[in-house]
Amino acid sequence: MRPETEAELAEMIAAAKGPLRIRGGGTREVGRPVEGAALETGGLSGISLYEPGALTMVAGAGTPLAEIEAALAAEGQRLAFEPGDWRGLLGTEGQSTIGGVVAANASGPRRVTIGACRDFMLGVRFVDGAGHVVKNGGRVMKNVTGYDLVKLMSGAWGTLGVLSEVSFKVLPQPEATGVLLCEGLSDAAAxxxxxxxxxxxxxxxxxxxxxxxxxxxxxxxIRVEGLENAVAYRCDRLQALLADVGTFTVERDPERTAAGWRHIRDVVPFQGRDGEVWRLSVTPSEAPGIVAQLEGVEAVYDWGGGLVWLLAPEGTDVRRVLRSGHATLFRASAVRRAAEPVFAPQPSPLAALEAGLRAKFDPRQILNPGLMG
Incomplete structure (x- = not known):
């Protein structure tokens, strides 16, 4: 099923007799395998509003991410939250869509200081599990009362509703970028x-x-962005600040700095390699100790250590060493993902809250059922 309009999407969901497997571009195959009829959102495509002066854009959920980024680049702007391209990591194909980015709350290296995808969302339109069209938010950033469904839908992985349209805030491209580099530091020192x-x-x-x-x-x-002179000054200050740690060189070439951060954003070191991939959200100071307790793993630390990507041997029980935080089994075989909770099991109060939300928004339990279970 591939609806071309929001009305068609609502009709298809209302008429569904069984589970639906929601797909955007098919690039983010994360979670427990879902058995059901495929419902693709790629037909809900197109930028309906772009106001560079107001830093806002509205687009259909099925709009390719590449189309969004090209339109922004033409105006010297960008998506603030730097979503990653996970196709190489997950072994998927197709084109990432803006709706898929929102559904996954996909947020890259810049999240550590600027915020996540959900923090730049202004409004959403979606169809719930009963086939009702729901609208929340608008086209400007403002405080509202009632349910913040905009943030609720960001990171719900299509289990509460199927996005049809999203509106979001964008930011200007920086004039310059500087990256401080230091090789050979231990995890703890880094x-x-x-x-x-x-x-x-x-x-x-x-x-x-x-x-x-x-x-x-x-x-x-370490990355610094902004005006040319300010970037140079801040890089000098950071070098002085970290002189006792090691020798940090500064890379200013735009192509090399962009490639280096794509390397992190897209988790390039783990692409095309055997093993499972885990995604940990932990306290940065605890991250090196967690990694040290696991045998045969390789790590990519992002967000200052708050996000840890791990390449681990198949069957590794990463959660056994966590005292706090949570771990997602991001890439594994379908058999392993069906047997192991992919997303971190929630404490009972939160699990009850999640169950209540799903019962409200998807009373028939047909939207990506079990994907986050």
Whole structure:
């Protein structure tokens, strides 16, 4: 099924007799396998409103992400939250859609300082599990009373409703970028340095450490963006701040800096390699100790250590070493994903709240049933 309008989408959901497997571009195959009829949103495509002066855009949920980014780039603007391209990591094809990005709350390295995808959403239109069209939010950032369905739908993975349209805030492209690089730091030393940089007044927009950088060696990376002179000054200040940690060089070439952060954003070190991929959200200071307790793993630390991507041998029980935070089994075989809770099991109060929301928005339990279970 591939509706071309929101009305068709509502009719298809209302008429469904069984489970529906919701698909945007098919690039983010995460979660437990869903058995059901495929419902594709790619027909709900097109940018219906773009006001560069107001930094806002409205687009159909099935609009390719590449089309969104091209339109923004033509005006010297960008998506603030830097969504990753997970096709290489997950072994998927197709084109990522803006609705899929929102449904996954896909947020890249810039999230550590600027916020997540949900923080830039202004409004949504979606169809719930009963076939009702629901609208929430608008085209400007404002405080509202009642349910904030805009944020609720961001990260729901299509289990509460099928997005038909999204509106969001965008930001200008920076004039310049500088990246501080240091090779050979231990995980603990690297995370301590990233924390110090993020706590400084020098407006860091990316902070990462990789076991395997672009050239294969461990590398610690700190990004600064903004006006040319300001970037140069802030890079100098950060070098002085971290002089006791190691020698940080500065990369200013636009192509090289962009490639380096795509390497992190898209988790390139784990692409095309055997093993399971876990995604951990933890306290940065605890991250190196967690990784050290797991045998045979490789790590990509993002968000100053608050996000950890792990490449682990098949069957690794990552959750056994977590004292806090949560872990998602991001990539594994269908058999493993069917047997293991993919998303972190919730405490009883939160699980009850989630169940209540799903009963309200999808009373027949037909939208991606079990995907997040």
């Amino acid at each position: 995370i301590a340095a990233l924390s110090r940089a993020l706590g400084s007044p020098w407006e860091v927009s990316g902070a990462a450490h990789l076991h395997r950088g672009v050239d294969g060696a461990p590398v610690t990376m």
